[in-house]
Amino acid sequence: MSPFRTSEQLNEADMAADPIAQFQSWMADAVAAGLPRPDAMMLATATPEGRPSARMVLLKGCDERGFTFFTNYRSRKARELVENAHAALVFFWAELERQVRIEGTVGPVSAEESDAYFRIRPLESRWSAVASPQSETVRDRSQLEQLIKEVRDQYPAGDMPCPPYWGGYRVKPAVMEFWQGRPGRLHDRLCYLWSDGWRLSRLAP
Numbered sequence: 001m002s003p004f005r006t007s008e009q010l011n012e013a014d015m016a017a018d019p020i021a022q023f024q025s026w027m028a029d030a031v032a033a034g035l036p037r038p039d040a041m042m043l044a045t046a047t048p049e050g051r052p053s054a055r056m057v058l059l060k061g062c063d064e065r066g067f068t069f070f071t072n073y074r075s076r077k078a079r080e081l082v083e084n085a086h087a088a089l090v091f092f093w094a095e096l097e098r099q100v101r102i103e104g105t106v107g108p109v110s111a112e113e114s115d116a117y118f119r120i121r122p123l124e125s126r127w128s129a130v131a132s133p134q135s136e137t138v139r140d141r142s143q144l145e146q147l148i149k150e151v152r153d154q155y156p157a158g159d160m161p162c163p164p165y166w167g168g169y170r171v172k173p174a175v176m177e178f179w180q181g182r183p184g185r186l187h188d189r190l191c192y193l194w195s196d197g198w199r200l201s202r203l204a205p
Contacts, residue, residue, distance in 0.1 A: 008097075010180035010188035012200060019176035019192040020064055023100060026178070027062070030093045042090040043069065045080040053080065059091075060117065066172040067102065068109060070117060072134035073165045079135075081106050087171055097181030104173040114167030123158040127151045129166045177203070 016022040030038035037058075044054040053076060061068035067089060071078055081087065089102040118126065131147040138144055151160070173194070180188040187205040192198045 008180055009182070010178065010190055012190060012202065015178070015190060015200060017198065018064075019173065019178075019198060020062065022178060022192075023176065024062060026093075026098060026100065027091075030096060030098075033093075033096060035093055035095055038091075038093060040091075041067075041069075042092075043077065044088040044090075045077050046084055046086070047080055048083050053077070060168070061170075066104065066170045068113075068168050068170045070114065070166070070168045072129070072132065073108075073167060074136075075134040078169075081169065089171060099179040101175075101177040101179070102171060102173045103175040104171045106169050106171050109168035109170050111162075111167065115162045117168065118162035118166065126158050126160065127155070130155075130160055130163050 016025065027038060039059040040056055041059050042054055043057045044052055046052045055077065057069045057071065059067060060070055085106050087104065087106045089100075091098075091100040093099070118129070121129070127148055131151040132144065133147075154160070175191065175193055177189060177191040182188055182205075185205060189203040189205055190200060191203050192200050
């Protein structure tokens with residue numbers, strides 16, 4: 001059972017001046033509560049024409065620079081980010097009745113950062129990153145298994161280099177909204193907006 005009360009109040013006076021620090025505090029709460037995959041986040045991208053797509057990815061870093069995740073640079077999300085470098089993230093921790101929405105611009109992390117993270121991934125995840133033609137059509141499951149086998153045979157110890165088509169992105173936030181569930185659906189919504197500094201306002205639920 002979660003040690004945290006639901007339907008807590010969310011007051012402007014209690015919020016950190018920097019929304020990244022506020023997010024880190026909430027993430028620590030989610031981790032301490034033992035929630036399953038507190039680092040799971042919905043990532044929404046869009047084409048230049050505005051056609052959206054969304055999927056779940058894992059947060060791999062959060063600091064003053066933004067929110068970091070890793071993927072195949074040939075994937076649909078990566079192709080859309082090349083054409084439209086704006087994205088949105090959503091974290092939802094149902095047990096705590098909390099949600100965080102983030103909007104911002106996205107850019108690739110350095111090759112050194114991608115290499116460093118690739119080296120500490122589980123072995124099977126590294127094989128998959130090298131072998132999988134992510135978002136491309138494949139004949140069937142056996143084709144994927146054959147691709148994995150070829151990579152495993154070539155690099156049985158997992159000492160393959162980080163492929164040039166795999167790496168990280170970082171979302172630099174311009175908007176961060178913190179949502180706290182309250183009774184009667186009169187929820188608390190506090191929103192940080194960047195404009196030569198962070199400004200905090202309350203939104204109607």
